[in-house]
Amino acid sequence: MAPRNRPTARQVRLGTELRRLREAAGLKAREVAELLSSTSAQMSQVEAGFAGASEERVRRLAAHYACADDALVEALVTMATGRSTGWWDDFRGILPPVFLDVAELEHHATFLHEVVITHVPGLLQTPDYARAVFGYMVPELPDSELTPRVEHRMRRRAVIDRNPPVPYETIVHEAALRIRVGDRAVSRAQLRRVLEESEKEHITVCVVPFDTDHFAGASAAMMHVGGPLPILDTVLRDSPSGTAFLDAQSQLERFRTLFRKVGEAALDPIRTRDFIHKLATEL
Numbered sequence: 001m002a003p004r005n006r007p008t009a010r011q012v013r014l015g016t017e018l019r020r021l022r023e024a025a026g027l028k029a030r031e032v033a034e035l036l037s038s039t040s041a042q043m044s045q046v047e048a049g050f051a052g053a054s055e056e057r058v059r060r061l062a063a064h065y066a067c068a069d070d071a072l073v074e075a076l077v078t079m080a081t082g083r084s085t086g087w088w089d090d091f092r093g094i095l096p097p098v099f100l101d102v103a104e105l106e107h108h109a110t111f112l113h114e115v116v117i118t119h120v121p122g123l124l125q126t127p128d129y130a131r132a133v134f135g136y137m138v139p140e141l142p143d144s145e146l147t148p149r150v151e152h153r154m155r156r157r158a159v160i161d162r163n164p165p166v167p168y169e170t171i172v173h174e175a176a177l178r179i180r181v182g183d184r185a186v187s188r189a190q191l192r193r194v195l196e197e198s199e200k201e202h203i204t205v206c207v208v209p210f211d212t213d214h215f216a217g218a219s220a221a222m223m224h225v226g227g228p229l230p231i232l233d234t235v236l237r238d239s240p241s242g243t244a245f246l247d248a249q250s251q252l253e254r255f256r257t258l259f260r261k262v263g264e265a266a267l268d269p270i271r272t273r274d275f276i277h278k279l280a281t282e283l
Contacts, residue, residue: 004049004050004051004052006097007048007049007050008049008084008097008100008101008104009098009101009102009104009105009234009245010079010084010101010104010105010108011049011052011084012048012049012245013049013079013232013234013245013247014049014053014076014079014080015046015047015048015049015050015053016047016049016247017072017076017079017232018046018047018053018058018061018076019047021061021062021065021067022047022061022065024065025064025065025066025067027064027065029043029044029047030043032061032064035064036057036060036061036064052080053080054080054081055077055080055081057080058073058076058077058080059073059077062076071228071229072229072231072232075227075228075229075232078228082108084104086103086104086107087103087155087158088100088103088104088107088152088155091148091152094148095145095148095149095152098242098243099149099152101243101245102156102236102243103152103155103156105225105234105236105245106156106159106166106225107158107159108227109159109166109225109226109227110166110167110226110227110228111166111167111168111169111225111226112159112160112166112167112168112169112170112223112224112225112226113169113170113223113224113226113259114168114169114170114171114222114223114224115170115171115217115220115221115222115258115259115262116170116171116172116173116176116221117173117175117176117217117218117219117220117221118173118175118176118179118221119133119176119179119181120172120176120177120181120190120194121170121172122153122156123156123157123159123160123168123170124170124193124194124197124205125153125190125193126186126189126190126193127150127154128182128186128189128190129181129182129186129187129189129190130149130150130153130154131146131150131182132181132182132186133181134146134149134150136181160197160200160202160203164202165202166202167202168202168203168204169203169204169206170203170204170205170206171206171207171208171259171262171263171266172194172205172206172207172208173207173208173218174207174208174209174210174275175210177191177194177207177276177279178279184283187283188280188283191276191279191280191283192280194276195273195276195277195280198269198272198273198276199273204269205269205272205273205276206263206266206267206268206269206272207266207267207272207275207276208262208265208266208267209267209275212265212266214265215265217258217261217262217265220258220259220262221237221238222235222236222237222255222258222259223235223236223237224252224255224256224259230252231249232247233247233252234246234247235247235251235252235255
């Protein structure tokens with residue numbers, strides 16, 4: 001089978017986990033390749049996500065690595081053989097690949113924890129708000145690129161609208177609710193959307209007010225995506241250079257702690273709803 005031109009983030013993660021198992025076993029790629037009658041180059045392609053791995057290959061590798069974590073092995077088998085296409089494929093060749101990677105990651109999530117500081121969470125945005133966000137990009141996007149971005153963002157909501165939905169918890173700084181990305185009407189409609197969504201059982205919204213003391217988490221924006229096991233969680237962080245997919249255990253533990261600390265500074269869900277309702281009535 002020919003190598004993939006560009007593996008998805010999920011395919012790369014599978015290869016990364018297989019490499020970690022090999023390294024934990026103290027084996028070199030060349031040694032494993034010999035055991036499997038393969039080559040070092042082929043092993044490198046698998047571990048980089050450029051080549052796939054069958055269920056049999058994953059189980060044989062896990063056995064060679066003496067992996068005793070049956071749950072992890074089953075999760076890796078699912079990653080190797082599970083569904084790899086979805087609604088996001090409608091945007092392949094239209095939007096940058098990272099848009100598709102994020103949607104696929106959310107599709108397979110067991111939970112979503114998000115911290116936002118300057119914008120309303122993407123999963124809760126209205127179409128007008130999302131259009132205003134993407135419309136502010138420099139250089140300015142033509143409508144042929146702007147419209148698919150807005151549509152993609154709206155379709156990402158599938159994970160919180162489906163049955164059963166993915167549990168979603170977001171901590172939003174007051175700044176994100178007050179900044180008028182669009183006009184007054186867009187902001188009012190957006191606040192009402194957040195308020196409506198916060199009433200749902202599987203969605204938790206908590207706000208960090210401006211006047212919160214001892215809050216130094218202005219750089220804490222992130223999305224923590226739950227995997228089938230904690231070891232397979234992923235954290236997404238946006239920056240001017242793009243979206244980073246973080247999965248080292250030390251990084252995951254750091255952002256679990258950060259989410260907890262930011263949450264401690266936030267209002268509880270009931271007080272948050274009162275807070276957002278007040279903001280909406282002031283507009």
